[in-house]
Amino acid sequence: MLDLAQRVAATEKAIARFRGKPFDWRDRRTCIHLARAQARALGHRPPAVPDFRSPRGAKTALEATGHRTLEALLDSMFPRIAPAAMWVGDLALMEGGDGFDAIVISAGGKMIGYHADHLAEGIVNLVGVGERPFIGAWRL
Numbered sequence: 001m002l003d004l005a006q007r008v009a010a011t012e013k014a015i016a017r018f019r020g021k022p023f024d025w026r027d028r029r030t031c032i033h034l035a036r037a038q039a040r041a042l043g044h045r046p047p048a049v050p051d052f053r054s055p056r057g058a059k060t061a062l063e064a065t066g067h068r069t070l071e072a073l074l075d076s077m078f079p080r081i082a083p084a085a086m087w088v089g090d091l092a093l094m095e096g097g098d099g100f101d102a103i104v105i106s107a108g109g110k111m112i113g114y115h116a117d118h119l120a121e122g123i124v125n126l127v128g129v130g131e132r133p134f135i136g137a138w139r140l
Contacts, residue, residue: 008089019123020121025052028051030114032070035091035105038105039078041089044140047065055098058100071135074103078091078139081139085139087106087139090137094135110126112124
């Protein structure tokens with residue numbers, strides 16, 4: 001298991017791959033791709049993300065995993081924790097758009113991920129998360 005300093009360094013490295021790059025279904029810049037990069041950075045070996053190029057393709061790919069929701073998919077891969085117990089680098093699920101919830105990364109008092117109002121900017125620091133309750137959180 002990584003110590004806190006290692007978790008911070010690994011999380012910063014994973015986030016750097018997505019920062020400044022806009023959300024894009026076709027270029028593999030979605031929250032599931034972000035989550036997979038984060039899981040790998042923290043030493044997990046998640047399965048490859050199937051190739052999809054639209055929200056509809058993403059739904060089909062998700063259902064092909066045997067799960068109807070991202071929540072169920074994350075439950076099958078990582079231990080669920082209380083959102084208040086998140087460490088740097090853990091994943092959380094919040095309400096999203098396009099019929100999906102949004103996977104975000106805990107980054108020490110803030111969450112980092114894609115936001116519908118800032119898709120062209122890439123991932124952003126999300127503030128005011130109390131306005132959007134967590135659906136769940138998972139320890140990586």
